[in-house]
């Protein structure tokens with residue numbers, strides 16, 4: 001039985017004040033014991049969020065990490081530094097980093113190795129663009145991203161995959177539960193081929209998850225939770241998604 005995980009990706013949003021209010025709303029309610037919950041703010045808000053969550057089961061993650069542990073890498077932050085700060089999770093290979101920062105599968109694999117070495121729990125994102133889906137290439141793209149991004153680490157304990165079709169991120173378009181389930185089952189099959197214990201690998205769906213579509217997505221056999229962007233910025237919506245898991 002896989003324990004659901006709901007992770008909020010706050011992207012580059014918020015101020016110390018607005019985050020304080022958001023956390024206040026989230027922490028005012030008791031989290032269900034059967035669900036893992038995480039929030040992932042920008043680097044500079046991590047200390048505030050870690051401190052606020054210290055007495056709760058809400059875990060904190062970063063949105064990225066460096067592929068190396070230290071050195072002359074201006075602007076980068078090492079996985080070990082994030083761990084030292086109190087992070088549990090790290091998101092890797094988000095489509096916004098793949099596209100705006102030209103992150104390759106090989107770079108993501110190096111980041112994954114660094115994250116695991118530092119003791120962070122990685123959430124590795126994969127997903128096709130609209131053009132790739134329309135061209136019938138969605139599975140081939142996802143298979144290639146899995147192979148490349150997980151190189152050398154596909155059987156790592158605790159590794160989480162997030163299937164995030166790029167066309168559904170921040171667009172209000174959601175994959176139908178059937179489309180998402182089909183791809184999740186495909187990913188699980190691929191994970192077996194890559195040597196992972198796929199029955200235990202959590203595969204999250206991401207892409208315009210909202211309170212009103214979360215329930216039917218989570219009812220699918222291979223959907224083990226969600227990576228949530230926009231709806232994670234409202235305590236009420238995020239709590240409703242957690243409750244649906």
Ligand code: PEP
Nearest residue numbers: 169170206207208229230
């Ligand atoms: C995301 O950024 O990971 C995401 C899924 O965003 P949204 O929920 O806003 O589509």
